[in-house]
Structure formats: C-alpha cells, structure tokens
Amino acid sequence: IVTGLIGALSQTMLARYTWWLVSTIAFIFVLYYLLTSLRSAASQRSAEVQSTFNTLTVLVAVLWTAYPILWIIGTEGAGVVGLGVET
Numbered sequence: 001i002v003t004g005l006i007g008a009l010s011q012t013m014l015a016r017y018t019w020w021l022v023s024t025i026a027f028i029f030v031l032y033y034l035l036t037s038l039r040s041a042a043s044q045r046s047a048e049v050q051s052t053f054n055t056l057t058v059l060v061a062v063l064w065t066a067y068p069i070l071w072i073i074g075t076e077g078a079g080v081v082g083l084g085v086e087t
C-alpha cells in the first residue's frame with residue numbers, strides 16, 4: 001500500500017512504474033503466502049473453516065489481482081483506459 005502511494009505521488013513515469021513493480025512483487029509474495037502456508041494451516045481446521053478460507057482466498061486473489069492490472073492500464077499508468085473504467 002505504501003509503495004503504491006509513493007508511485008501515485010511520483011512525478012516521473014519511470015518512478016511510477018518502478019514503484020508499481022515493487023508493489024506488485026510484494027503482492028505476489030503476499031499471495032504466495034496466502035496460497036501456501038495459510039492454506040496449509042486452514043486445511044488442519046474444520047470443513048467449515050476450510051470452505052470459508054477457500055472462498056475468501058479466491059475473492060482476495062481475484063480482486064487484488066485486478067488492482068495492479070487496472071493501475072498499469074489506467075490513468076495512473078499507461079492511460080489506456082479512462083477514469084470511469086479504472087474506477
């Protein structure tokens with residue numbers, strides 16, 4: 001989140017893309033942890049907990065993956081799509 005903020009406040013496109021890359025790499029590490037270690041821990045719980053964890057994991061993975069994609073093609077990044085689509 002902090003690296004995304006720094007990227008959004010940066011003046012040059014190189015700095016924006018650099019901070020986008022740093023934040024995306026951090027996101028990949030968080031996603032990896034969510035899909036490996038935390039999933040393993042959840043598998044040791046009840047079926048209800050496992051089901052809830054799996055549902056939330058899918059939601060987080062899909063929605064959080066959309067953000068860096070929309071950022072890079074949106075108004076903060078390349079400007080391929082307009083603010084309405086980005087929002």
